[in-house]
Amino acid sequence: MATQISDTPVSEAVPFFSQAESFDALWPLIEERVNEVFEGGKFSHGPQVARWEKELVAYTGARFAIGVNSGTDALVLLLRACGLRRDEGVLVPVYSFVATASSVVLAGGRPQFVDIDPTTYAMDAAALESAVTPESRLVMPAHLFHQMADMRALAAVAAGRGLTLVEDSAEAIGMRQDGRHAGLFGRGGVLSFFPSKTLGALGDAGAVITDDEQVAQTVCALRHHGRFGATLADFPTISTETGVAGYNSKMDDIQAAVLSAKLTRLEQDIVRRAELAADYDRALRDVPGIVRLPRTVERPGDARGVFYVYLIEVEDRDRLVEHLERRGVGTEVYYPTPLHLQPCFASLGHSRGDFPHAEAASERAVALPLYPDLKPDHMERVCAAVREFYTGRPE
Known part of the structure; x- marks a missing residue:
């Protein structure tokens, strides 16, 4: 490891995420859509949401898209709509954002953790096969960073073991495999529109996408206090009778208007994200201390990844993050504590060493800034700071 040289002044910070320039470019259209919300006077669960759902159906190819107030709520509602019962097991990847597993708990189930494929960071099919128990009811892989899980292999295991397949596709808008959009390989999937996502709102927002009409109808009811009767055809007409205990998880029309414009x-x-990722690859390929750059697994059929995050694995990750912070470079660590070691899941009885691939990634993985507004000189500054840490010089 090279000795770190003294700090140098940072004339301009490089944030981990920014959408200021693209937002300015889109502002006339966003303003037009938002003004429609104010003119119509319907701010939640209204016509802008209905339009956005139709646009999302057209983009993803799903039969149904149901807007809700966050990607996490989308997961909870999807699991409930698929009939998850108290204490039934849901197999989830152990390396993911906490919502992948906490949504299972909130829906009444019990998370069952599965180790990952170290190349894709997604649920490994062989590990899934070994993790199934008599209590397992559903399997929910997550698609992370820039490519989908191996859905052919995972779907085969699910079918062979009698498991219902759903997808935590929160990060995966635009990703496809075998010609299908992420989230449409089983009974349904979800999308998150958190501001930093590939398609981000101005706050929290999410959606359930599905080809299953029963799932769609149940999610429609659950998002609106359990009131059945709302369909995509007669939205927003709805029964005043509550058929099942639900939530207040309706999407705001202003978020729908913003998303419609940004789509x-x-x-x-x-x-642009793919171009930036390729630039990073070229600039960082030979830097010592970088254990691995993103690797794309080729899939048969019509497949496409999307660079939501540019994730690298490095030696001495935490000190690198500190160094980049001093250089004014924002980073994000994915995920410093794998789910089986999170305090909220301590009752499941796991310990360090149970899921070695996830644990290795959690100790080495860090994401560098990647978003369409990232300027070339900002990327050069990021790469120079990484090289400086490992070699003692920026070039």
Whole structure:
């Protein structure tokens, strides 16, 4: 490891995420859509949400898209709509954001952790096969960073073991495999529109996407206090009778209006993200101390990844993060504590060493800034700071 040289002044910080420039470029359209919300006077669960759902159906190819107030709520509602019962097991990857597993608890089930494929960071099919128990009811892989899990292999295990397949596709808008959009390989999936996502709102927002009409109808009811009767055809007409205990998880129309406007440049943004990732690859390929750059697994059929996050594995990760922070470079650590070691899941009885691939990633993985507004000189500054840490010089 090279000795770290003294700090140098940072003339301009490089945030981990920013959408200021693209937001300015889209502002006329966003303003037009938001003004429609104010003119119509319906701020939640209204016509802008209905329009956004139709646009999301057109983009993903799903039969149904149901807007809700966050990606986490989307997971809870999807699991409940699939009939998850008290204490039934849901097999989830142990390396993911906490909502992947906490949603299972909130829906009444019990998380059952599965180790990951170290290349894709997604649930490993062989590990899934070994993790199934008589209590297992559903399996929910998560698609992380820039590519989907191996859905052919996971779907085969699910079918062979009698498991219902759903997807935590919160990060995966635009990702496809075998010609299908992420989230549409089983009974349904979810999307998150948290501001830093590939398609982000101005606050929390999410959606359930599904080809299953029963799932769609149940999610529609659950998001609105359990009131059945709302369909995509007659939205927002709804029964005043409550058929099941539900939630107040309706999407705000202002968020729907913003997302509708931003959808118009989503494909342009996806292309730009891929270009930035390729630039990072070239700049960092030979830097000592970098254990691995993102690797894309080739899939048969019509497959496409999307660079939501540019994740690398490095030696001395925590000190690198501190160094980059001093250089004014924002980073994000994914995920410093794998789910089986989170205090909220201590009752499940796991300990360090149970899931070695997830634990290795949690100690080495860090994400560098990647978003369409990232300027070339900002990327050069990021790469120079990484090289400086490992070699003692920026070039």
